[in-house]
Amino acid sequence: MSPSESTITNSGIISDNMVLERDQDIPSSHIPVVDLSNPDQELVARAVVKASEEWGVFQVVNHGIPTKVIQRLQNVGRQFFELSEEEKNAVAKPDDSREGYARRYELDLERKTGTVDQLFHNIWPPSSVNYKYWPKNPLDYREANEEYTKHVKMLSEKIMEWLSEGLGLWGEAIKEVISGEYMMIVNYYPPCPHSDLIEGLDPHTDVSGLTLILPNEIPGLQVFKDDHWFGLENIPSAVIVIIGDQIERLSNGRYKSVLHKTTVDKERTRMSWPVLVRPTNDMVVGPFPEIIGHDNPPKFKHIAYKDYIYRKLRHLSFADLDS
Ligand SMILES: O=C(O)CCC(=O)C(=O)O
Numbered sequence: 001m002s003p004s005e006s007t008i009t010n011s012g013i014i015s016d017n018m019v020l021e022r023d024q025d026i027p028s029s030h031i032p033v034v035d036l037s038n039p040d041q042e043l044v045a046r047a048v049v050k051a052s053e054e055w056g057v058f059q060v061v062n063h064g065i066p067t068k069v070i071q072r073l074q075n076v077g078r079q080f081f082e083l084s085e086e087e088k089n090a091v092a093k094p095d096d097s098r099e100g101y102a103r104r105y106e107l108d109l110e111r112k113t114g115t116v117d118q119l120f121h122n123i124w125p126p127s128s129v130n131y132k133y134w135p136k137n138p139l140d141y142r143e144a145n146e147e148y149t150k151h152v153k154m155l156s157e158k159i160m161e162w163l164s165e166g167l168g169l170w171g172e173a174i175k176e177v178i179s180g181e182y183m184m185i186v187n188y189y190p191p192c193p194h195s196d197l198i199e200g201l202d203p204h205t206d207v208s209g210l211t212l213i214l215p216n217e218i219p220g221l222q223v224f225k226d227d228h229w230f231g232l233e234n235i236p237s238a239v240i241v242i243i244g245d246q247i248e249r250l251s252n253g254r255y256k257s258v259l260h261k262t263t264v265d266k267e268r269t270r271m272s273w274p275v276l277v278r279p280t281n282d283m284v285v286g287p288f289p290e291i292i293g294h295d296n297p298p299k300f301k302h303i304a305y306k307d308y309i310y311r312k313l314r315h316l317s318f319a320d321l322d323s
């Protein structure tokens with residue numbers, strides 16, 4: 001489906017016919033697609049809020065990021081991953097760093113995982129950027145990423161504004177808490193002849209506040225809702241928006257942090273470029289006091305972002321954090 005062929009319903013969410021992907025259990029068409037260029041911006045805001053409440057994931061089209069900027073970002077990322085292992089290791093991730101290039105998984109049929117390589121580096125704010133982890137090859141890697149950063153930041157701020165206002169709060173409320181740092185991830189899933197038996201990334205929710213993903217043309221991202229996995233259809237130049245754990249916590253569960261996973265293609269390389277919008281380490285995150293009351297008791301504790309990550313990575317309970 002291309003968005004121009006679609007109809008826009010009066011919820012502001014573009015609808016299309018049911019599409020089945022890969023196997024018959026995975027319908028993709030229900031995942032909301034929102035056209036941000038609709039002149040009725042209140043409708044757009046409502047569509048974003050509704051999609052975040054019901055799904056925790058949606059795609060946005062006509063979002064203002066020029067296609068050329070997207071293609072350039074994807075070209076330099078692909079060129080980097082096509083280098084030899086030795087050249088890629090120029091930006092290898094040290095064990096004690098969150099940034100750099102590393103293999104996430106080896107093909108393991110018992111664990112049901114395929115090979116996944118990843119590159120991580122901060123892109124915003126400038127004080128958090130360490131160019132040591134940005135590839136020098138290809139030469140325009142930095143320029144392409146800096147250009148994309150400007151645009152993705154603006155798009156994320158618009159989405160956070162709509163979500164804040166959807167909670168009845170001022171437009172910067174969510175941004176103030178969760179947008180301390182922007183991190184670029186480049187995921188590289190080489191083709192795998194055993195793709196039916198394995199997954200790319202295991203089911204997870206994002207620890208971030210918000211994640212904005214550009215995939216390449218190979219579908220593979222799936223989200224879980226109402227006991228079913230749904231595949232995201234490929235819409236050229238669309239951005240996939242995922243609500244992460246921190247927005248779920250801020251909104252006291254009103255916006256859903258969606259469970260998602262990825263598959264690997266038999267013949268073609270899948271790539272994706274998620275940008276994680278996330279709080280700084282010491283930022284304490286919990287439900288906004290303004291939205292809490294007798295009729296909406298807090299479902300989450302307030303906890304510093306770094307402690308949240310520590311607990312989540314170790315699968316520790318949050319129950320003993322009662323104050
Ligand atoms: O590859 C994708 O489409 C999504 C990747 C993802 O979920 C992640 O990096 O957290």
Ligand SMILES: [Fe+2]
Pocket residue numbers: 204205206260
């Ligand atoms: Fe994710």
